[in-house]
Amino acid sequence: MGKFEHKLTARDKVIVPVxxxxxxxxxxxxxxxxxxxxxxxxxxxxxxTPYDIIRLKNNLGLSCDEFLLKYTEPFILPRSGLPVARLKMEGEQKLCPFLLDGGCSVYPDRPVSCRYYPIGMGMFRNTDKKKNEEFYYFVKEGFCQGMGRGKEWTIAEWRKNQGAVEYDEFNQDWMEIIMKKESLGPMKVHPQTLEMFFMVSTNVDRFRDFVFGSRFLEIYDVDEQTVEKIRQSELELLKFGFLWLKKALYNEGPLRLREEAKRPKKKVKPL
Structure with a gap:
């Protein structure tokens, strides 16, 4: 393995297939x-991830719109076709916008992928157990001199030390939504549904306006306790958004239409 490492160039990135x-x-x-x-x-x-965006925009004291405009660009996930936001690099060197001479300027709220490094995390569907399972792999880069040095960790210890466990728990429903879309293969999704996915995934401010500024609560049967929770907490609102996406994309989950919303509208005869 040592000889292999010397062949890597500075920007080479190798995912070790173990x-x-x-x-x-x-x-x-x-x-x-x-x-x-x-x-x-x-x-x-x-x-x-949605939780990345909330942590980062709150760290910077920005609204979702301000954060997305300044620091991100839209991207379509190739396997699922779902729209997400990715971090926008800066300048000819394509530097992270949060990098300063002393290191990361948003370190306490850095994205989950940064927390995992040099580990990568993925998820697959275990058809025998009928549940999703996480898996991990090493990411080796030609310039990295930290691997094989310092303290010994288990991956579980590393995740806990880097604060990745909280991120994974919060983003789990979102990841499962993406995974299910990937597993279904090519399927036509209404453009408005894709817009809704992008809104929930990136802009909790606009989702709040949508829930409380439209007929949403007249259409969906949401109990008063949940309404109060999502009114007071953007994290609870985001969790609720995942439930709504499961309903909108796959007609799954506990969210239900109100009975009156199910009834077909009566046609009014012209006079």
Whole structure:
């Protein structure tokens, strides 16, 4: 493996095709004492999860619209065809917009993909157990000198230490929505439904306006306790948004139409 590492160029990125578990052990360190410190913060493809966006925009004191306009660009996930936001790199070197000389300026609220590095996380559908399962893999980059050095971790310890567990728990429903769309293969989705997916995934402010500023609560049967929770908390609102997406995309989940909304409208005869 050592000889292989020397053949990597500075920007090469290799996903090691070995499925890891939470008990897999590895050594890794990333701090100012490592010669390649912050070199991994350029020319990145970072798909921002809904929880990433909320943490980042609150860290910066911005509205969702302001954050999306300044720091992101839209992207279509190739397998699912669903629209998401990815972090927009800056300048000729394609640097992360949050990178300063001393390191990450939003470190406490950095995206989940940054928290995992040098581990990658994915999810697959276990048809035998009829449930989704997470898996992990190593990401090796030519410039990285932190792998094989420093403290030894299990992947479970690394996830907890880096705060990734909270992110994964919050984004799980969103990831399952994407996974199901991928597993269904090509299927026609109404453009308005795609717009709704993008809104929930990236802009909790606009979703709040949609829920409370339209006939949404007249159409869907939402109990008063839930209405109050989503009115007070953007995180509860986002969780509710995932439920609504499952209903809109797959007609699944506990969200139900009100009985009066199910009845066909009576045609009014012209005078």
């Amino acid at each position: 499925q890891l578990t939470e008990k897999t052990r590895f050594r890794f360190v990333c701090d100012k004492g490592v010669p390649c410190f912050t070199e991994c913060c350029s020319d990145l493809f970072i798909c921002l």
